[in-house]
Structure formats: structure tokens, C-alpha cells
Amino acid sequence: MPAAPSSATITNAVPVADPAAPATSSTATATATATATATATATAIATPAAAAAAAGLCLDCGLCCNGVLFDMVELQPGDLAKALTAKGLKIKKKRWFRQPCAALCEGTLCALYLDRPVRCRAFECRTYKAVAGSELSAEQARDRIAEARRQVVEVESLLGQFDELQTGKPLAQRVANVLAGQHAAALEKPEGNHPPAMSGDIGRVLALEQEMARLSTFLDEHFRI
């Protein structure tokens, strides 16, 4: 989960993964498209060093807050919608807020760290848990994060080919919107009567579908709970 920002203009700044309290130092998010839900089960910490290693990962990641892993976060009992709104979160119907999170800054930092919602406190991704449990080295975990981010860049690049640049929306939703639009356009054309431009789009549509499916599988395997 993102760390607290170093900017002096943002209050409540503490490291995202506080080695002193590793079992509670992660974000929990829910998603409209992914089946992952947060778990409040604390990771079994193998050693203090493993806990610190896991905590440091989030500084290089941010995937659970930037709209890649999840689409939205549901508030839980104990979350105060009014207070969170006052702190900058855009709470919808007093129940949820969209990702990418408005409190995310510099890609991996949480501006609300000390006041973050319940799910944000509870969530620990698979990779975080594996490092905290000494089942995976920090270096291996960083390779996973780098690979996930590389695949995200691929998907973003393909979205750009459709002039889809709405980076303020969840990645899966952006892809779904493009695919729905392209499929609708294809259905309007009689079979075998696609103009050359449409044929090119079909190739890009397939590439986008495949790349997003690959990313989703990777995220399910290594990050979502």
C-alpha cells in the first residue's frame, strides 16, 4: 500500500509500511470487476527483518490504490464518510470511493495514511504476505511489482492507440469501455464487410484483450487475495 508522502504540505505523514506495526500497515480495497476482497487477517510475520522488507515494498508499488488492482473501496463500519470527504476522498453515496484514489500522491504515497479507511488498514496483497512470511525475498517481490507495472504500461499503450487517456478511471473499466465500443462498432458492420480501418482495429482489440487478460491473471496470482 502507498506510503505517506514526504511533502511537508501533507499531514499525517508516516512510512506506509511501518515496521513497528507491520500487520496493520497495508491498504484494503474492493473492486467492482475483480473478485478480490480485503481480508483483515494479519500476516504471520516470520521475523522483524521480513516485516520491514514487506513494509518497504509498498514504496515501490501502489498497485492497490492506483486503479490497477481494484476499481473502488467500500467503506466499513468505523469509517466516517464525512471526515474522509473533508480529508479529500470523494465518497459516493456515503459508501464507497473510486480508484485511482484521490489520496494517492506521487504514485505510491497515501496522503491519509494515519486516517485511511478500515479496508486500507487491513489489506495485504499476496506478495506483501509472502515477503512478511519469509516465503519470498524482497528482491523477488520487487521483480513481481516491476513486471506488473510493465504489463500495465503495455495495456496503457494499447489504450492510447484507441485515444483512451482517462487515467483517472480504473484500468479494467477503461479497457472494458474500449472493448465494448469496438465490439458495438464491429456489430454494426455486415460480416466480411469491414473496411481496412476496422480490420486494423480488430487486431488492436485482440491485442488489448490479450494483454489485459494476461495482466489480470498475473494480478490474481500474485497480488489479489
Ligand code: SF4
Ligand atoms: S499491492 Fe501489495 S506491495 Fe503493492 S502497495 Fe499494495 S500491499 Fe503494498
Ligand code: SF4
Ligand atoms: S486512502 Fe487511498 S491512497 Fe490511502 S491507502 Fe486507501 S486507497 Fe490507498
